[in-house]
Amino acid sequence: MTTRIDTRFEALKKEGRPALVTFLTGGDPDFGTSLAIIKGLPAAGADVIEIGMPFSDPMADGPSIQAAGLRSLANGHTMEKTLSMVKSFREDDNETPIVLMGYYNPIYSYGAEKFLDDAKEAGVDGFIIVDLPAEMDDELCIPSIERGLNFIRLATPTTDEKRLPRVLTNTSGFLYYVSINGITGMAAPEPGGVARSVAHIKASTDIPICVGFGVRSAEQAEAIGRAADGVVVGTALVNAVADSLDDEGLATGSTVSAVTSLVAELAVGVRAAGR
């Protein structure tokens, strides 16, 4: 079946440009502000929205996204609230794909099957679960596919020839190519190397490939976007939230616009990468 993610990438292909995929932690810094940011993303130029499900122990994330998760949890964020954000977003927008990203334990705790049912009902399109590699597909990946939801896999520089087929099996929606070995928010990837890696993976699959980790500016988005079907920006947006907060860590009048204006800049970058 065709999902919102498939439809969006097909449309972008016709348009001849890469997708801007934005990541923000759900509930950061608080529910209302976070929802306002998410609702403002499509108009600012985001093509695919990733919402982070905060976790106390985010082992693949750098300090920025760790801190965002803690801010969100400290303000009482829950899985139910993440799903209700999506539901609220869907009232106005039935086209922009929403991907939930995070770690498995909060989902396992919620109940994997119930989580998938509730997420689907809320209007979620897919999942990126950092600590569920292909070896653990029975946990969430297969049940997602059975419900017509996308399970988006991560490929990394360590995903070699031998491993790539395993990673591509059961991947749908898009493939998230993590451009560096490491945690989120590290140094920017070198576009030439990324282009070679993406071309290499493309030889084995037709699904869109989005590249993330370390992309912060419109220029980088443009450079990476020339080599890929999408560019993922996370830490830079999460930092925009953090930098806009007051001394007590609370949202200010500029929090929403700080994020949407950065997204608008990045959107110019991916559009410039268009053919």
Next chain:
Amino acid sequence: MFGIFGGRFVAETLMPNILELGEAWEKAKKDPEFQKELQDLNTHYTGRPSPLYYAERLSEHLGGAKIYFKRDELNHTGSHKINNCLGQILLARRMGKTRIIAETGAGQHGVASATVAARFGYPCEVYMGAKDVHRQAPNVFRMKLLGAEVHSVTAGAGTLKDAMNEALRDWVTNVEDTYYLIGTAAGPHPYPELVRDFQSVIGNEVREQMMAAEGRLPDMLIAAVGGGSNAIGLFHPFLDDEGIEIVGVEAGGKGLDTEEHCASLTAGRPGVLHGNRTYLLQDDEGQILEGASISAGLDYPGIGPEHSWLKESGRVTYVPIGDVEALDAFQLLCKLEGIIPALEPSHALAEVIKRAPTMAKDQIIVMNLCGRGDKDVFTVGEALGVEM
């Protein structure tokens, strides 16, 4: 997998490395050269076999079962941790890795890692929670003397869980050249299995030594469980001996009705953290709780996955022991047997003190005295209100 427990819940970046480790371990296990080198090191470097000691005065004092201590605190570096570190450093060398990282709670595993890294000429970086750096200062200095770099981790409560997160972040960043020397029988497969196998030298020696001393196997085994490596090392060779009662002792901290304990098996529920599914202390949302214990080595909200399985199968009984009971046991052993135990096995000892008097005089308990208490004297002094 151990029933539903265990698994490989890690980021894709680490998967090829973990699969490679699994293959290396399968080969090494069957390689007589590897086994011989490990055995030589165990004998001449660590000082194995460690003695099985009949604690005569303690047994008399408690007036019940005969109590034996497996004295892994007499090992080089002062705890059972060296058993695992020697095995893994040989694996790291076989895999061609050039850099060692480790996490540590009490610092015993950090010291053992720094030791084997020095012995084999590898650079070593150890992640340790800031709270543990403070309360286990002597071990921090020992690691530095051995040439290791110690990173103080301030995230979270600054204990073992946070140190492990940071070690995993290092590993995912430096996966090509780095060997992650995990200190307990937890983490993604194959770590729980290989750490258990390296630690099983403890239980295997106990079998032989018990037969030599008493001509029969013991009636009960008792060990402390944090991550659970010393316990699984003692328990595993006896799991099929159905007549032997096996008891694991968790850190009950300030009590299970408070948030300050680390009794993940008694008070937690299954979840996924640090690469494996196991019992975890977590809230209703699946967020991991910090836990707390006077013993840095037990201060971890999870537990090795095999222990989760042994709990559910009913083969092993797990009970909590609080800070105060452990402190009392610590002092009793100092006075009665002239042994200063670490705070971790002091928890096991407190359970021995409860159980031995209820048993017959011809029954036998073996307790794993897995670490010595030099590192803990400041913590104990503070708890007892002594100024040093």
